[in-house]
Structures are given as C-alpha cells and as structure tokens.
Amino acid sequence: MSAETKTEILNAAESLFAEHGFGDTSLRAITSQAKVNLASVNYHFGSKKQLIQEVLQRYLRILMPAVDQQLKQLLAQHPQPSVDQVFSSLVQPLLLLNQVRPNGTAIFVRLLGRGYSESQGHLRKYITHHYGASLQRFVNAVHLAVPQLSAAEIFWRLHFAIGTFVFTMASSKALSEIALADYQQQVNVEGIIHRLMPYISAGVGAPASAVQNPNPMLDIA
Amino acid sequence: MSAETKTEILNAAESLFAEHGFGDTSLRAITSQAKVNLASVNYHFGSKKQLIQEVLQRYLRILMPAVDQQLKQLLAQHPQPSVDQVFSSLVQPLLLLNQVRPNGTAIFVRLLGRGYSESQGHLRKYITHHYGASLQRFVNAVHLAVPQLSAAEIFWRLHFAIGTFVFTMASSKALSEIALADYQQQVNVEGIIHRLMPYISAGVGAPASAVQNPNPMLDIA
DNA sequence: CATAAATTCAAACTATTGTTTGAATCGGTT
DNA sequence: AACCGATTCAAACAATAGTTTGAATTTATG
Numbered sequence: 001m002s003a004e005t006k007t008e009i010l011n012a013a014e015s016l017f018a019e020h021g022f023g024d025t026s027l028r029a030i031t032s033q034a035k036v037n038l039a040s041v042n043y044h045f046g047s048k049k050q051l052i053q054e055v056l057q058r059y060l061r062i063l064m065p066a067v068d069q070q071l072k073q074l075l076a077q078h079p080q081p082s083v084d085q086v087f088s089s090l091v092q093p094l095l096l097l098n099q100v101r102p103n104g105t106a107i108f109v110r111l112l113g114r115g116y117s118e119s120q121g122h123l124r125k126y127i128t129h130h131y132g133a134s135l136q137r138f139v140n141a142v143h144l145a146v147p148q149l150s151a152a153e154i155f156w157r158l159h160f161a162i163g164t165f166v167f168t169m170a171s172s173k174a175l176s177e178i179a180l181a182d183y184q185q186q187v188n189v190e191g192i193i194h195r196l197m198p199y200i201s202a203g204v205g206a207p208a209s210a211v212q213n214p215n216p217m218l219d220i221a
Numbered sequence: 222m223s224a225e226t227k228t229e230i231l232n233a234a235e236s237l238f239a240e241h242g243f244g245d246t247s248l249r250a251i252t253s254q255a256k257v258n259l260a261s262v263n264y265h266f267g268s269k270k271q272l273i274q275e276v277l278q279r280y281l282r283i284l285m286p287a288v289d290q291q292l293k294q295l296l297a298q299h300p301q302p303s304v305d306q307v308f309s310s311l312v313q314p315l316l317l318l319n320q321v322r323p324n325g326t327a328i329f330v331r332l333l334g335r336g337y338s339e340s341q342g343h344l345r346k347y348i349t350h351h352y353g354a355s356l357q358r359f360v361n362a363v364h365l366a367v368p369q370l371s372a373a374e375i376f377w378r379l380h381f382a383i384g385t386f387v388f389t390m391a392s393s394k395a396l397s398e399i400a401l402a403d404y405q406q407q408v409n410v411e412g413i414i415h416r417l418m419p420y421i422s423a424g425v426g427a428p429a430s431a432v433q434n435p436n437p438m439l440d441i442a
Numbered sequence: 443c444a445t446a447a448a449t450t451c452a453a454a455c456t457a458t459t460g461t462t463t464g465a466a467t468c469g470g471t472t
Numbered sequence: 473a474a475c476c477g478a479t480t481c482a483a484a485c486a487a488t489a490g491t492t493t494g495a496a497t498t499t500a501t502g
Contacts, residue, residue: 005449021339023244027490037451042491044449117338117388118242121395152404156413159396160420163388164381167338174342175380183373192377199381199424206423209415226479248460258481263461265479443502450497458489467480472473 006044008034014055018110022052022118056115056123059108062100064131066093071141083145084201086138087161091193106172106189113170116162146205157204164200168192227265229255235276239331243273243339277336277344280329283321285352287314292362304366305422307359308382312414327393327410334391337383367426378425385421389413 012034016025027048031038045051070089074081097104115123128135142154149157168175172192179185187195233255237246248269252259266272291310295302318325336344349356363375370378389396393413400406408416 020341026488028488037449038490039452039492040450048490113338117334117391120241121392124395152400152406155400155404156396156416157420159392160385160389160417163392164385164424167384167388168381170338171342171380171384174345175377179373179376183376185373194430195374195377196381198427198430199378202427203385203420203424206419209419247458249458258479259460260462260482261480269460446499446501448497448499451495453493453495455492456490459487460485461487462485463483465481465483467478469478470476472475 005034005036005040008036009041009044009051010055010058013051014058014107014111017052017055017114018107021114052115052119053126056111056126059097059100059104059111060127060131063093063097063108064134066096068134068137071137075141075144079144081141081145082201083142083205084197086141086145087197087200087204089141091197094193095190105193109165109169109189110172113166113168116166117170142204149208153208157206161200161204164203165196168196226255226257226261229257230262230265230272231276231279234272235279235328235332238273238276238335239328242335273336273340274347277332277347280318280321280325280332281348281352284314284318284329285355287317289355289358292358296362296365300365302362302366303422304363304426305418307362307366308418308421308425310362312418315414316411326414327390330386330390330410331393334387337387338391363425370429374429378427382421382425385424386417389417 009030013025013030016030016033019025027041028038030051031041041048041051045054067090070093071086074085074089078085094105094109097108101107112123139154139158142158143149143151146154146157169189169192172189175192176187179187230251234246234251237251237254240246248262249259251272252262262269262272266275288311291314292307295306295310299306315326315330318329322328333344360375360379363379364370364372367375367378390410390413393410396413397408400408
C-alpha cells in the first residue's frame with residue numbers, strides 16, 4: 001500500500017528533523033527508521049526539499065485554521081483584547097496538535113524552530129504566502145491590543161516574539177534537561193509554552209524605546 | 222608569512238559563517254575567498270571545528286571582559302539596578318566589537334545566533350565553561366533587578382532573552398530588508414539592539430505566570 | 443486469470459564534503 | 473651559499489550526500 005509507506009516516511013522524517021535538524025538528517029537515516037527503501041522518498045515526494053515541506057504542511061493545515069477560529073472567537077467577545085489574550089489564542093491550537101499526533105505539539109514547534117533558523121527564510125516566505133490572510137488577522141489583533149505602537153514597531157515586536165518562541169522551542173530539549181538537573185523541574189512543552197506567555201506578552205506590550213533609530217544611515221546590516 | 226594566512230582565513234571564515242551558517246560554508250568557499258590554499262586550514266587550525274572555535278574566540282575574548290567591567294561599574298553605582306540597566310550593560314561591549322573589526326558587532330551577533338542554533342549546545346557549553354564566572358555575575362545582577370522571581374524562573378527568562386536576541390540577530394539581514402521595503406526604515410545592528418532592549422527588559426521583568434507548571438509529570442520534552 | 447499500472451528494491455551515479463599526503467617553495471640562520 | 477624548519481601547493485582520499493536507474497515485485501483492473 002502506498003499510503004502506508006508515505007506516512008511512515010513522514011513520521012520518521014518529522015521526528016528526526018525535529019531532533020537533528022533538516023540538514024543533519026539524511027534520507028538514509030529516515031528510510032532506515034521508517035523501514036522503507038531509500039528510493040521511495042524520491043518516488044513519493046520528489047525530493048528531500050518537498051519532503052520537508054510536506055512534513056510542515058501536515059501541521060500547518062491543522063494549526064492555522066484553528067488559530068483563525070480562536071482569534072475570531074476572541075475578537076467577538078473582546079473587541080479590544082489584551083496582548084496576553086491575543087497570544088494566548090495560540091495556545092489551544094498548538095496543544096491541539098498533540099491530539100492529531102502523539103507528541104505533535106513538541107515535534108511541530110521544534111520543526112518550526114529548525115525551519116526558521118535553517119532554511120534561510122524559505123519557511124517564512126512559505127508561511128506568509130500560504131497563510132498571509134491569517135497572519136494579517138493576527139497582526140491586526142495585536143495592533144488592537146497595543147494601539148499606541150506604530151505598525152513598524154509591531155512588526156519588530158512580532159519578530160522578537162517569533163524569535164523567543166522558536167528559539168526556545170528548538171532548544172526545549174536541552175533547556176528541559178538543564179531545568180531538571182539544576183532546579184529539579186519536570187517541564188514539558190505545554191509547561192514551556194505557558195511559561196513563555198508572560199514574557200512575550202510583556203515584551204510585545206512594552207513601551208517603545210525613546211531612542212527610535214540611532215545613526216539611521218550608517219552601517220546597514 | 223604565517224600570521225597573514227591565518228588571519229585571512231579567519232576573516233573570510235567569519236563573514237561566510239555569519240552569512241550562510243557553519244554547516245553550509247565549505248572550507249573550499251573559505252579558502253577561495255581568503256585566496257589561500259585549501260590545505261592551509263587544516264595546517265593552521267587542525268580542523269573545521271577548531272576554526273569555528275577560533276572565529277568565535279576572537280570576539281568572546283574581547284566581549285566578555287568588557288561586559289564584566291560594565292557590570293561591575295553598574296553595580297558600584299546602582300546596587301539595586303533595573304532590568305533595563307542590567308541588559309543595557311551589554312550594549313556598549315557589543316558595539317565595541319565594531320571598533321575591533323569592521324562590522325564586527327553584526328558579524329559576531331550573527332555568529333552567535335548560528336552557533337546557538339546549529340551547534341546543538343556546543344557553543345552554550347563552551348561559553349559556560351570558559352566564561353562561567355562572568356555569566357554568573359550577570360545572572361546575579363538580573364536577580365538583583367527582579368528579586369521577586371525564583372532562580373528557576375530567572376533561568377527560563379534569561380534563555381528566553383537569549384532566544385530573542387540570538388534569533389533576531391541571526392535573521393537581522395532579512396528583517397532589515399523587510400523593514401526597508403515595507404516601512405521605509407533604514408535599520409542597522411545598533412538600531413536593532415536598541416529596539417530589542419525594551420522588549421527584553423519588559424519580558425524578563427514580567428510577573429510570573431499564575432500557572433507555574435501544568436501536568437508536571439507528563440510528556441517530558 | 444491475465445494484463446497493466448503502481449510500487450519496491452538493490453545498486454550505481456554524481457557531486458560535495460573535510461581531511462591527508464608528499465613534493466615544492468619560502469624564509470631565516472649559520 | 474647551503475641548510476633546515478615552516479609553509480604552501482596540487483592532488484588524491486575516504487566518506488557521505490541526494491538522486492537516478494532498471495529490473496523485480498506487488499496491487500488493482502478488466
């Protein structure tokens with residue numbers, strides 16, 4: 001059966017990608033764990049690149065509509081939401097992924113972290129292209145929560161938030177191990193997400209810096 | 222002359238590493254840009270791994286003592302500093318790198334971002350091993366600024382802050398391009414650093430979440 | 443049951459990687 | 473000028489990568 005092989009490849013790929021990253025996971029490692037032939041990856045997916053895309057798609061297809069719905073519901077009840085409320089509308093959709101697939105939330109957020117740091121902007125472009133409308137709705141909701149910030153400032157703050165989230169999740173395994181060893185804390189992905197929320201909310205909602213843009217024309221990076 | 226070749230390799234390596242990451246930069250690309258023979262990398266540095274280390278060392282040797290001194294000075298003047306003051310003590314040392322090497326600040330922070338996300342914890346271990354005392358002094362200063370937070374909470378907040386910083390810097394080139402295209406903003410690394418400060422300060426200083434650790438024994442990540 | 447399409451398989455292919463080798467060359471010392 | 477250690481160089485090496493191939497096998501269809 002074709003569907004089985006394809007699914008086995010996706011399952012093996014997502015866990016290996018999440019653990020070691022895209023670049024450091026070979027097709028041979030994937031097909032070996034999936035117990036399928038090496039060539040079946042190219043047969044079913046065309047290339048490694050497309051395999052990576054489909055691995056992410058499986059989650060995004062579920063996550064993004066859920067976020068949309070959650071946002072819609074929030075704005076209906078609170079036309080002027082708080083930053084915390086807006087970001088908290090991501091939590092339930094993220095945890096929903098645990099029901100779709102065992103350990104789905106952890107796997108997805110790590111994939112997201114890998115995708116953002118390893119794919120030199122491909123993932124960002126892919127998401128903005130396929131889910132631009134949802135993204136815009138989220139940005140608008142943030143703007144409702146912090147109307148005093150300019151659109152540009154919100155752009156920066158949101159990418160700071162993405163960075164916080166994505167980096168933390170990509171390192172979540174290591175961080176959890178340290179927390180256990182040094183502070184006797186048993187933490188899971190859900191715990192980390194909840195721990196992140198106050199940080200991100202406060203950060204995004206912080207008053208803008210007085211010095212907006214020092215040396216504006218120098219040393220463009 | 223030996224010193225010249227070694228320096229040329231380091232210069233070429235750091236810019237290529239910052240731009241494309243460690244894994245995606247081949248020794249051939251480095252030696253080609255440095256106009257030296259391929260084998261000279263292994264002759265002068267032993268291996269690619271050690272080359273990466275020396276590239277980072279060149280900056281850390283300058284940055285860390287400067288941070289130490291800045292912190293010492295801050296605490297002498299303000300025995301109970303604010304979060305913003307503690308994190309702002311990183312700014313001058315970071316900008317100092319621009320004087321050591323052209324575009325040094327941007328290159329270093331990108332290297333840092335790459336190192337944190339690509340080296341599966343090697344960089345973190347390296348820094349804590351070689352600069353553990355300085356790091357502890359910084360953590361202590363943060364604790365002075367937010368005494369209401371537990372040591373464990375500060376641990377998490379600091380790693381959130383590292384994530385914010387490191388991810389933003391690793392993506393700084395792409396973000397700057399978007400900011401220019403969408404908001405007509407000319408931003409440089411110094412500008413981004415200043416923009417980051419309110420976000421990080423507010424995040425680290427945020428009140429702790431009410432729900433500390435839901436489902437403590439489940440699904441350890 | 444037979445035919446055709448879909449899938450699996452072992453093997454080879456091409457490209458790239460970090461590293462090593464041994465001879466050639468350079469630079470300073472006696 | 474002759475020597476010697478340090479350095480450079482072109483070339484090859486071994487390992488790994490993604491991809492392709494063509495035959496073998498399975499699956500579905502008439």
